[in-house]
Amino acid sequence: MNLLVAQAQQIEAPEIHYGAIAPVLIVLGAACISVLLEALLPKHQRWAVQLVLSLLTLVGATGALILYAVSERPEQGVATLAGTVAVDSPSLFLWATLLVLAFGSVLLIADRSVEPGGAFVAQAAIRPGTIQDRAQATKTGMQTEVFPLTLFALGGMMTFVASNDLLTMFIALEVMSLPLYLLCGLARRRRLLSQEAAVKYFLLGAFASAFFLYGVALLYGYAGSVKLSSIAAAAAGTDRSDTLLFAGFGLLVVGLLFKAAVGPFHAWTPDVYQGAPTPVTAFMAACTKVAAFGGILRVITVAFENTQWEWRGVLYGVAVVSMVIGAVLGLTQTDVKRMIAYSSVAHAGFLLIGSIALVPDGEGVSATMFYLLAYGFTTIAAFGIVSLVRNSDGEATHLSQWAGLAKRSPIVAGVFTFLLLALAGIPLTSGFIGKFVVFSAAIEAGLTPLVVIALVASAVAAFFYLRVIVLMYFSDPAPDGPTVSVPGAFTTIAITLGAVVTLVLGLWPTFVLDWAGTGTFLS
């Protein structure tokens, strides 16, 4: 402790660029306020107020972001809060992506038209299957804590993608994960499934963060600091033991890959995607992926670019495994949410290709970020559609129940088809442009064989998307099949947003591509 005193004498108040980090501050501040509101408002007002607050927050944060980006942003970006947070072009891009995706997710989360009372349970503390539980199934309230939880998770994600040292990254990782663990367990229907998903996600997530942390510790031992730039600098010198560096890198990356649901570290993904309430699944699938890959990109680019020849082969293999697992296991799925989960594993493989394509002028980074944006919107809309197809037990997610959906609801089937085609990467959708930019970056980085494998994997993956389309259009509907709910305004907006962005980015990606490519990481 006394040593701390000694060092405290050198402590100076770090300079804080409030303008730069305003979006994060707004989100986290609003999350705190949201908790207060939750405490103080009477029950019947909470939903409306929380929703308005959340949406205003997202709009406000986006506004602050735009304001900063157009007015005072320095070309290179700034490192603020004693260099722990880097606000550079990729940060801003990813922040904007996260905010907009979160907007869609919040709309899905808030929706109460599809399922009376919303997708969330009224009181999570009640044990499933008891009398009280049956009583609450008829009630229309929902656990409005989901709003602050979502905002906290979002705040964590935003910090995660901008964190310039590994400790900040770890804290951000937890801030984003812990609310998600809880959110997973709050489904109104099939609560056992939902709780189980939460437990699995939590245990595996905690396991993975322990790995991440051990990696941080080893890198700290190696470099004497956890700043990404210090690690890069230390790795440039050759007098230290590489064991620490690579053991640290390996463990760190395992933690990150887990969050990103990549390859062999994907075990939680299908279970959690299936068990979690669908709006949360959408939020996770879109935003967590953005955050995790944002982090991976930054770590790889800033801290480990110099040593890429040592680790590249490993991640190369991981990407292959991820694509193969996603594509092949996706074929065997009979549940639409699990199927999208495996698809996300395959997509994680594609994204990893972009992440390890360290092209000198940063095309790999911008390509991956574009892919993230495109994928996020498509996924949110897809889960929005999934939440519409219901029978008396809640969502009808088994594929056989989707048979002949096009006859019942041609519009829903049409939009879903479009989204599936986007996931498959068919041209004129954002999914294609995303794949295209990632693969071109990879080819320029000399990863051609990987790209070829990826192409084959996407062809295989296309098969299971097609299977759903076949089911919806060419099969006869089951006699007691699900109905398609008429979505309320929120879900409609969310789905429309996702689908329109998917289309627009497929046709005119230039604006976003340019924006993604404006700058590189601050190092």
Added chain:
Amino acid sequence: MLDPYLPLVLMFALAGAFALFSVTAAPYIGPRRYNKAKLDAYECGIEPSPQPVVGGGRMPVAYYLTAMLFILFDIEMVFLYPFAVAADKLGLFGLVEIVLFVATVGFAYIYVWRRGGLDWN
């Protein structure tokens, strides 16, 4: 120059030896006249209600809640102590930081309070 922690170790050893001696010696010193009633769980004389093999099974949730609250506030303290030691040197910046920190915890505290997390029934 001794390690500053050595006296603590010695104290530990002495107290530990004393305690261990006591618990080990107890069965040998005292009489041993056991019967079934003595070895049953004590429930004021009535026949004991069946218990799980070890540990009495589950505990009321309220205790878990208290445990969680404790952890949170204990952690808050973990941060308050270094601040307290260095408060004078940290100056205004430290003050602002700690006020924000306490305020954040305070929000959670208010939430728990209003939601009845601190009520015991």
Added chain:
Amino acid sequence: MSWVLIALLVVPLVGALVVAFLRKDDKKAKLVALAFSLVELVLAVLLWTAYDPGGSRLQLETKVDWIPAFGVQLAFGIDGIALVMIAVIALLIPLVIGAGWTEKLPAGRSQGGYLALILVQESVTVAVFAATDVFLFYVLFEVMLIPMYFLIGGYGGARRQYAAVKFFLYSFLGGLIMLASAIGAYAMASDELGKGTFDWATLVTVVRDADPTTQTWLFLGFFLAFAIKAPLVPFHTWLPDAAAEAPIGVTVIVVGILDKVGTFGMLRYLLPMFPEASKNLAPYILVLAVAGVLYGSLLATGQRDMKRFLAYVSIAHFGFIALGIFAFTSQAGVGSVSYMLNHSISTGMLILVIGMVIARGGSSQISDYGGMSKVAPLLAGMLLISGLTTLSLPGTNSFVSEFLVLIGSFPTQPVATILATVGMVLAALYVLWLYQRMMTGPLRGDALVAAAAGPGAVGDPEKKTAIGDLTKREIAVLAPLVVIVLALGFYPQPVLDVITPTVGATLTEVGVTDPVSVQEGK
């Protein structure tokens, strides 16, 4: 006049939109769709007049920036080959619509949806032939699959789902591999020029000088896509399924038009972009081509299902086309291109006629028919004509093409040519045998026997009235084809005039000189 090309792309789309809103009223939908397809035909004629055979390599070009970050443009333009293909599309679509006038769609499907998809397909296919940007070409190449996927999967026969998915996946995989090659070419261009581009003309100049290994890999990427599309032999298995399960009109489009994208791609992309690799790999491709000719012919002979029969016939013909392309003589090249056109016309006609047969008999099994010429002599005549042009009887359009391919290939590839000639013999065999089994001999098949016995003889009135000779509508559909078959059989010059300069230019790009100087057009 470049607006004509754009109009060709836009008109069917507008038509599709209009038709899609007429799902309630089948009759109106059919009329509107036919009207739009006829407008398209008129536009195609205008395009033909606007094209100058002696002019530049690409004509009527339009370029708009699409994704500047990657140098991608919405670039359209035509050469002689594209012109011919666009023309044949515009010709076939109205006929397809006319032929399918009374066709019954699967339960719950409307004519509006079906025709809208056909019109979308028409637009996209025209665009594929007109695209002069490699990226755009790839995009359209894949997009082309989507309406076709729904056409097969939604309106086809019993195993339509299987066929649709198989069709889609084959082509999609091929396309993806092509994409990898395209990106490779792009990367090369951005190395060379400092800024990446997908412009075809620019890419050709960059890529053609690449080192042989790179060129070979890039070539293989493109080739796989085209080989699947065209179907060359080991990559062909999707075609029989697709052809057999698709409704007749769609079979015409798949076999008559879509497949040509493959051979078109070989001419437009493989040869000019990768001349060295083309030459080095030509022997292997020729093996595939000849194998296709023989294999297709043999299996066609053995088929019992008429639609599968058509598929194998096409596979054989694509063998010929590929042979002509990779023989590297202008005669063979011209022959191939004209074969692409004539194959569309003659096979299209054959399919339409067989469709009419199936519409009457309700079965696509050859064994369900026999002695049909007694009941429907006109139909039998049409089958004979279309069969004869399929087997390239002199005097029909196909003869000119096949002859050009064979004499053009012989000087460079004598062995392959001789083997391919065996295919001609087999063609005569399977076509005539088909005719013999179905049209001559004793009456076979319930419906036919019933129809011959006169009205009211058998209980099923619906089938009975369906059997009969060609209606006026059907005659109107087939008549133009008969005219064209005969006209091109005797006077192919207008088509050859358009094709020859382009083929010549292509061969120049490859850097081959003809062993025998047969510069007809020049």
Added chain:
Amino acid sequence: MTKYFAAEIGDTAKVLADDPIWLVLIKVVGIFAFLVVMTLFMINWERKVVARMQHRPGPNRVGPNGWLQSLADGLKLAFKEDIRPVLADKWVFFLAPVISCIPAFLAFSVIPLAGEVNMFGEQTALQLVDLPVGVLVVLACSSLGVYGIVLSGWASGSPYPLLGALRSAAQVISYEIAMGLSIVAVIMFTGSMSTGDIVGAQAHTVLGFAPAWFGLLLFPSFAIYVVSMVGETNRAPFDLPEAESELVGGFHTEYSSLKFALFFLAEYVNMVTVSALATTLFLGGYHAPWSGEFMNTGWWGLLWFIIKTLAFLFLFIWLRGTLPRLRYDQFMKLGWKVLVPTSLVWIMAVAVIRTGAIQQLSTAQRLIALGVVVGLVLLVSFLLPDKKVQDTKGVPLAGSGFPVPPLDLAVPKSAPKRKVKVANLPKETAAVTTGKEAE
């Protein structure tokens, strides 16, 4: 190590640093003996004082005036039968008293009993160790002691001990928060967590006459500490874990003989320790109430220290003699809803005042800072009226199905666990399978 702390080492620590090992051993034994004697004394004293308060004589048979009564009780305990219930977890049951006992002694190691003295020719301080984290050692030990309690209850395999242990654990950890927070203000003024430094910081006088004891300067902290120290040690009126009338004997119901004696010992040692810590933190430790040399150096310190500590111990007895036991909910409410928030607000206020004093802030800055704190106080006081919002729409959370002794005293035939399984499982399985079938 040397290099590490040399620069910051406190005065007392410096003196202690060159203690020879024999001196350390003497001190260890001395402190141990001191604590045991204090325990024996306390038990007797308590009985006598309480008896006096209740107008009865109290123990007066064994030894002079009954002062050896507790020693006799202790010896008697040793010769009692040692029982271990069949359902108990053998090793944990065995170790729990040890776990509870060791930290109790350990915590006292950092308490300064007196300043510099001369022992057998060695110049030393009357303190075992002076660590830079001394206060934390005390807190850590009191936290560790909880394990002994929880494990004893858990391992007994009996419902009363379990409930007693839970209550006790909940109580100790609840009041530990308040206790820990009350110390923060002291540390803020001292700038050190070493107990020696803290005592040293209270050596002077203020305003010419009053001792600069933090108990006066930081009275709210002191008050909170005193309340929470009583709660922390499970003493009346906060002796809920052992509430005889409710829980028989609480966590140590199943313990007998010397094992029981160890719990007893630990409890009284803890009382002495928290009293001693209160003395150290708030009453100037071993310093006399006046400054200067007179009766304020060397061994005199021990006198002052013991007097002050005994004063606190008397407070314990006094409370026990006069106050009735709180209800559990009242007790928890006091801890969580009064002590903790008051502490937090007080700490913030202290921080603002101190920072203001040190930084020589402008008036405006001080006002803003004060405004923030006042705002926080207002927020807490306005937003937190303990108005029970009746959630009429909510679903009652009753019928938990936990194993509590049946009200009608009827002994169930089969184990409740199995019964529950039979009764509820089919329903749940049904719920699960319908979910499954739907997929």
Added chain:
Amino acid sequence: MTPTYYLLLSALLFSIGAVGVLVRRNAIVVFMCVELMLNAVNLTLVTFARINGSLDGQVMAFFVMVVAAAEVVVGLAIIMSIFRTRRSASVDDSSLLKY
């Protein structure tokens, strides 16, 4: 005492925790194993702080403790909920979600 021993010890603890997570079936035990892993990391951090002569590692250990505490709170809440429902904390019993 060489700091390397501490590193080895922490690596060992970390491995024990990791193996525990993989082989144990009770959710709470698994969870405790995770906590063990986190604490092993703390030991590593503090050791490296000693080796590097900077305080960063110790400060990081603080943060890790906070995070571990937050994890405990969230994790216990989740595990409790399923525990109350199923009357078992065995991971194997949670088998609704399978391939």
